[in-house]
Amino acid sequence: MHRLLRRSSVLIGLLACAGLAQAQNAHLARNLAATCANCHGTNGHARGDMKPLAGVSAEKIVAMLADFKSGNQPATIMHQISKGYTDEQIKLLAAFFAAQPASK
Amino acid sequence: MKHVNLGRRHWLGAGAALAATSLAGCAGLSGGPSIGRVVVVGGGYGGATAARYLKLWGGNVDVTLVERNADFVSCPISNLVLGGYKQMSDITRGYGGLKSVGVKVVQGDVTAIDVAGKKLRLAGGGEIAYDRLVLSPGIDFMADQVGGLQPALDSGRVLHGWKAGPQTVALRKQIEAMPDGGVFAMFIPKAPYRCPPGPYERACVVASYLKTAKPKSKVLVLDANPEITSKKGLFEKAFKDHYTGILEYRPNAELKELSGNVGKLEFEDVRADVLNVIPPQRAGDLARSAGLLNINNRWVGVNWLTMESTAAPGVHVLGDATFPAPLMPKSGHMANQHAKVAAAAIIQLLKGEAVNATPVVMNTCYSFVTGRDAMHVASVHQYDDKDKTFKTVPGSGGVSVAANQIEARYALSWAENIWADSLAL
Numbered sequence: 001m002h003r004l005l006r007r008s009s010v011l012i013g014l015l016a017c018a019g020l021a022q023a024q025n026a027h028l029a030r031n032l033a034a035t036c037a038n039c040h041g042t043n044g045h046a047r048g049d050m051k052p053l054a055g056v057s058a059e060k061i062v063a064m065l066a067d068f069k070s071g072n073q074p075a076t077i078m079h080q081i082s083k084g085y086t087d088e089q090i091k092l093l094a095a096f097f098a099a100q101p102a103s104k
Numbered sequence: 105m106k107h108v109n110l111g112r113r114h115w116l117g118a119g120a121a122l123a124a125t126s127l128a129g130c131a132g133l134s135g136g137p138s139i140g141r142v143v144v145v146g147g148g149y150g151g152a153t154a155a156r157y158l159k160l161w162g163g164n165v166d167v168t169l170v171e172r173n174a175d176f177v178s179c180p181i182s183n184l185v186l187g188g189y190k191q192m193s194d195i196t197r198g199y200g201g202l203k204s205v206g207v208k209v210v211q212g213d214v215t216a217i218d219v220a221g222k223k224l225r226l227a228g229g230g231e232i233a234y235d236r237l238v239l240s241p242g243i244d245f246m247a248d249q250v251g252g253l254q255p256a257l258d259s260g261r262v263l264h265g266w267k268a269g270p271q272t273v274a275l276r277k278q279i280e281a282m283p284d285g286g287v288f289a290m291f292i293p294k295a296p297y298r299c300p301p302g303p304y305e306r307a308c309v310v311a312s313y314l315k316t317a318k319p320k321s322k323v324l325v326l327d328a329n330p331e332i333t334s335k336k337g338l339f340e341k342a343f344k345d346h347y348t349g350i351l352e353y354r355p356n357a358e359l360k361e362l363s364g365n366v367g368k369l370e371f372e373d374v375r376a377d378v379l380n381v382i383p384p385q386r387a388g389d390l391a392r393s394a395g396l397l398n399i400n401n402r403w404v405g406v407n408w409l410t411m412e413s414t415a416a417p418g419v420h421v422l423g424d425a426t427f428p429a430p431l432m433p434k435s436g437h438m439a440n441q442h443a444k445v446a447a448a449a450i451i452q453l454l455k456g457e458a459v460n461a462t463p464v465v466m467n468t469c470y471s472f473v474t475g476r477d478a479m480h481v482a483s484v485h486q487y488d489d490k491d492k493t494f495k496t497v498p499g500s501g502g503v504s505v506a507a508n509q510i511e512a513r514y515a516l517s518w519a520e521n522i523w524a525d526s527l528a529l
Contacts (some may be wrong), residue, residue: 006299024458027452027460028460028462030161030374030448031444031448031460031463031464034157034444035441035444035464035465035466035522037523037525038437038440038441038468038518038521038522039514039517039518039521039522040187040307040467040521041521041524041525042160042524042525042528043462046515047517047520047521047524048513048516048520049513049514049517049520049523050514050521051515069458076480076510076511076514077468077480077482077504077514079503080482080500080501080502081466081468081482081484081500082482082500083484083497083500083501084464084466084483084485084486084496084497084500084501085464085484085497089464
């Protein structure tokens with residue numbers, strides 16, 4: 001009984017930690033994506049000549065940014081900006097944009 | 105008017121009903137009672153974005169924006185108005201978007217801030233209380249550093265055009281009224297100042313206008329700095345490729361005194377038809393009167409995790425007024441990014457939660473070198489926990505290979521997107 005209690009409290013603790021970490025990651029992803037909004041629109045809903053990111057799959061965004069970083073994809077500016085973000089940060093912001101409703 | 109005599113009990117009852125209604129209203133809107141009152145002063149790139157993102161991310165935060173002007177007028181793109189390539193209506197946007205997302209917009213001037221009492225006073229006598237204050241006061245001028253400048257500015261004879269609005273309109277008129285064969289002299293202050301590439305962009309687009317409209321005229325660029333402070337190689341190329349014989353650039357040419365149509369440098373007097381003086385700058389008057397200028401008696405030091413002033417707890421300061429992190433420009437783009445760091449932090453502080461320990465900000469500045477060619481400088485800044493500041497990421501950022509028409513399209517799209525992002529358009 002005692003062991004069971006202890007085990008379940010550890011489990012609850014772990015779950016709480018996971019929940020907290022998830023919330024922190026969600027905020028982090030949102031904050032990172034917001035650094036793109038000046039050009040790509042709030043939550044990725046871009047206007048004019050800028051590329052919308054809202055609703056684009058995370059895999060596609062990660063791949064595009066990797067290509068900008070490596071130089072495989074020529075660009076006017078994104079090859080310079082993409083190198084400022086870590087791969088982990090790119091995964092987070094890509095997941096955020098993928099979860100937004102696509103631009104109309 | 106019909107007088108209804110209500111007893112004290114009725115008043116209380118009515119008050120209670122009203123409170124219940126407003127609580128229900130809050131709950132219906134964003135899922136709970138208000139987590140706090142945030143007042144934002146200054147509706148430029150920093151303040152507008154802070155108000156917008158506090159509502160976007162906080163929802164149930166009471167947000168009031170106090171701004172002295174009726175409309176937002178953008179400094180970026182305003183040089184194109186001076187060149188005649190854009191109109192004031194192209195760079196002017198309203199605050200209706202912010203109102204529609206629940207920001208209370210108050211047009212007025214703040215006359216005093218009571219940091220200890222957490223309230224501010226408006227011209228006309230009203231007071232607004234807050235739990236956290238955001239100041240985005242922009243810059244004001246240190247006109248006393250140049251003899252004769254203040255009276256020249258006060259009379260409207262000499263214009264700075266470094267805050268977009270009536271100054272932009274008046275400076276355009278001076279340029280249009282200049283005789284063919286006249287001289288447009290521009291004076292650039294020592295860095296740091298608002299928008300590092302801005303003066304050189306202005307020199308280019310004014311020269312571009314004069315080249316066709318008044319081809320015998322000259323643009324004289326008198327720079328207090330030892331060299332062009334931003335996009336140096338690209339601007340030098342633009343001066344040479346487009347404006348040889350029209351535009352003359354002189355470094356180490358600091359304006360000491362103004363007298364009539366003459367600008368006095370250390371060893372030389374410069375006579376011009378239009379004198380455009382960009383004065384030396386410091387954080388806006390509001391930051392000064394609140395006692396926040398704790399760096400060189402000129403700028404506001406901030407905690408980069410929250411944008412909170414290091415001089416006044418509970419007061420978050422954004423944009424050009426801050427003492428910048430290394431290589432961080434004073435730009436509208438950067439002020440928008442500051443605002444997002446502040447908005448995220450304020451919401452978490454109001455909730456008693458930990459703030460983001462790894463914020464990132466980035467900057468993009470486009471500059472036009474003709475009416476139709478533009479170029480950029482970009483940088484990404486990651487928070488460094490050891491040195492408690494933002495640092496640019498090695499290998500990232502940079503400038504254009506060359507100014508061109510594609511980047512001009514991006515420059516205008518940048519403006520459209522950042523205005524929408526900042527003002528909830």
